[in-house]
Amino acid sequence: MERRGFVQSISALIGSMLLAVAGLGTVLIQGVASILNGKSQEGDWIPVDHIDRILPGKPTERTISYLTKDGWEEKNDRQKVLILFEESEPVVYSSSCPHLDCPVSLIPDEERFVCKCHMSYFDVQGKVMEGPSPRGLDPLPTKIEDGVLYCRWVRFQSGGSKSVEI
């Protein structure tokens, strides 16, 4: 083979390999995205995020989405969840305030959670620091599978000192 032909063959081979790697990367990214945007039903395991994207020791929040059915009508519901990844075990809390179900949010600079309806504050472990909430944040069932953190969206009775699923 002439030198010119050899160089062209090597260039073509390297080009094919780069395209294959780029294609595989795209497939993997699309795979994770499709898991996270999947159509879980309420009560199913719902993907929260890839576990690598949740920093240990830092409270954070994510929005989960799932399908709910009302008769024939199907709609996409979204809920915020609050996360603390401690000692290799992520804990996912419901963002529904135990007082009267208002939404609880992260105050990032203070690393604590707040419900602005009646100003209940919760520490990053979900315990009540101040305000009228009768208990800490309600933890949701979680699992990690293939590097993805999942939770189940569960509703709890508001107002009581103990977490009771409804």
Ligand code: FES
């Ligand atoms: S509903 Fe959250 S403090 Fe009242």
